Amino acid sequence: MGLYTHHKSNTKQNHTKHDRSTLTDLKNDDDLIVKRSDKCKGLVLLEKSEYVHKTETIVNDYQPIDKNPTKKLDVETSDLITETLAGKLPDKIIHALKPNESRTAELYGLPKTHKPGNPMRPIVSACGDPVDKLSWFLERIITQLLILVPAHLTNTYDYLQHLSTRFPSGLPPGAIAFTVDVNNLYGNIPTAEAIEATIAMLRTHSSKVNLYGLTIPDVKKLLEHCLENNYVRFGTKYYKQTQGIAMGSRIAPPLAILFMNAVETRILASDRLQPALYLRYIDDIFGIWTHGSQNLDEYIQFINSFHPCLKFSFERTDLSSQRQIPFLDTLITVEPSGAYTTELYVKPSAAPILLHFDSSHPMQTKRSLIHSQSLRAVRLGSDKAAQDRGLQKITDIFISSGYPIKLIRNIQNAIRYKNKQSQKKKSSPNITYISLPYIDETLTRKVNAAVKSSDLDIRVAWKSGPTLSNQLTSSALQPPDCPRGCRKTCSTCEGGLKGRCHTKNVVYEIKCKMCGDTYIGKTKRMVRTRFMEHLGDARNKRKGTDLGDHILTAHPTAQPMNTDFEISILHRCKDEANLLITESIEIRNKKPALNKNTSSWRLLHPVPYTSSYAH
Template sequence: MDSRKFCFSLVNFFNTAINLKELSEDLYRFSRRLRLAEFFYDEDDEETDHTAHSQSPPPAFLRKPSSFTPDTGRDLALDTFIKGVSSEIMLERQRNIFSNLRNEEKEALRELRDNDKITIKPADKGGAVVVMETTDYIGECTRQLDNTTYYRILTSDPTNSCNKKIQEAIDKGIEEKEISSEIGKALLVPHPTPGRFYILPKVHKEGNPGRPIIGGNGCPTEIISQFVDYHMKDLVSQLPSYVQDDMDFLRKIHDINKTGPLPPDTLLCTMDVSALYTNIPHEEGTDACRIALEEGRDQGTKPSPSFICTLIQLILTLNFFTFHDNTYLQTHGTAMGTCMAPTYANIFMGAIERRLLGSFPDKPLVWLRYIDDIFLIWTHGRAKLEAFIQHANTFHPTIKFTSNISPIHVPFLDVMVTLLDNYIHTDLYSKPTDTFNYLHWSSCHPQHTRRSIPYSLAFRLVRICSSEAALTRRLNDLKHHLKKRGFPPNKLKLPLTKP
């Protein structure tokens, strides 16, 4: 069997092998939840509520999980129930369990696992699995890391010195009552390690360049990045151009249609920021966040904009990572992979677009943005739109745009936006590289998970497709894709219509 071809069918796939260690841990967590519920059942709710409101608790990600487990013997009925459930489940493993992988498929998996000449990564978009020669993968990573505009190689591991800088900033924050000592202690990563660099191949772009990602789990700035994101993410939804997701975009399109027909000669346009994350200057990005914090929160709110911006600077300037036995520092922009990056980029683009739109005499009728993807409706003619795009590409030294203009239709996110009779119609948009690799029916997932897939995907189509004809086409396409993923015909009954 061709092992490379086989790996494409295993997106999110679970086989039927039972991991006794995981099973035992799951049973322990289950029994502990039950014992905790019983232990705290008679607690005085009024006293608990009073205590909870006397001081705001730290964010959930800063709270260290408790290891307390009530003793057995408190409730004999509960003990009997837990023992019975555990015995039944552990006995289940002794029954015959048939593998959902054939022998040749198991052999293919072993070949893939043991072959160090290939590297397997998910594609940046489209759900594909990319099998690359390892030499090509390393070559693309090295090509990007050799760009001295963004990266610098280090001669030693700076983990300890970076951790010390973070500790000093936290100690100062505690001293100035920006944060409590409890939160300050929780912001430090125990036993930190450098980030890890990898790429996701962009199969939808010529030459298949890689999108650079820096995995930040366990790095010194991991928790302060979560802390910054926690305090800034609500500011993003205050931006006039904010689009949360496909469904939010569709709601906004519906509101536009409710205002009546668009003017004749209306143009649809999308713009995309080229490599946004790596092209945000540190000072400009931090200043944009400071202004957003000052304008979007009540005066005197703690932690202050100054303290949050101090943490932002640490996240940006201490962004070091390893790749192929070398240690690097990212010197420009923010890394995709740190928690605060999308919020930081959104706020920066909010500041840029406010100045950009204010600096051009003609304004778009509609300007909506999802991070680095922009949708606009233009009513001043093509020449002025092209002049506006040219102006946008000279407005900032590092922020550049690609664009797509049409009087008929443009894709935005997963939606094809069409202008017909001066109203906007919507349909599903899929990139040519989309593989529709939905979860395979034979995967050892719970039955309710597999059964819900056709309905949830179909319901998404109901919301995206604005006409019955478009919906019928897309539902037929969906059935075809799900059949290829092993779904039985009786699981593909989709009696959905437009409301």
């Protein structure tokens, strides 16, 4: 940590003062809103009124709720967890699964810039909502079932392996490759059917699944609770999603896979001609048809009328002028003879955006990105010509992102000619990975050298600062209401954080308005919770605490009020290491008079971080 404390970076920023001012103006413009594009990367600038109108057309299908349901759902979820898990899991785990200082899930839209009119795809940011941790626990149970789903694909390479294994010498002459996209699968899943499909799989394969001490009825009860309480907030209004599963819920993908398995099992068991190969990645289906075009037309009509909630869109090589169709990130070409090739596919609508060469990331990250993307192009190419086409697509993207052509070629040549058969080195099972903020290459080399000389089995993952997307986008249309509500006074809102008192994972600064001295601290909890603890220390002149000792020493006759202190957020952080490092740097730079503990956090030989409260 001392390396961070004493390091002075000479790296120039890659945006000017005018750029930063423009970004600040854009962020503060209440008439505009910035969102990530749904599938085409990049950012989309919208008039706020247009964004609200398009997203409100989505919530029109939801059930309006009169008031914030979060507090009530917190209690109901905690009671259910106690009732269901008591005696089956350790008390520590049960306590960790209970909601604490929850927030309402936020509904937002991502513009589909690849479609006319740029409609919105509804997404739910459910992190920290009352059933979030319970959903995480259930996900760990039901994802064990996915390897038992015959059609399930884990990734593109799994798809290619199935294809080459089933047809090692090419497809039968006249074979047709087809793809199927399930229209709005998450939004159309009947939750009751999804639960029943999951429970049926659990009963069938109970000996292969770790239920962590629960019974199958327990799992069903917990699933029903999570799926029947899909509450979201949009703006100042609250809604309940009554149809489908929220895209953004932790359990949405495995439930969708298991629901589709139940549907496709009945389809594939029907007494009619069937595909020679049938594979699926969540809602994207790939198949090989060997019974002629007319029979495929009839099969498409059959499955499109099979389930009242599901509709499908098809692509097929026999209707393509070049006999090509994409699936996942691969383009397959099928000849009339049955010969086929595969290669890397990049959507025409996708912006050629990767990590820019001038971005504030370690050089090793940029080299690794070139390597991974180029290796992907080679692995997806079924022959040298296909691999060359894929590598050229990757090269063009990196060149447009500012990378030197020599660097790109050197890495690609190492993949193609030197390390073609190289095995990936196995990692030691005892390695400890730590995440540290990236500042510049000089500091990176120093930290890596310190880690290496420590003889500890440690690897550093470098994390860069906030991106433009982090700075300009937000899932919430506007900040949540203060947890205390409009009828009570919130000391944190009055102390300088109006509309932000609910923020978590922050480094903050408290100023004593009686003398101007400051204190810098950190907290993973809501900042209002920690600030109220500090105010209690000051009011009660609690010995052994930073603010309590300050009042006893500097203002012994004062009767401090909440209004005698103000608070500001200096930084938001993502994890404990970032909190500790950022707090140490701010203490070093600002030298706050009220901090008694000013020592740095020791990276390689951690010591307890002393404080009057567990932060």
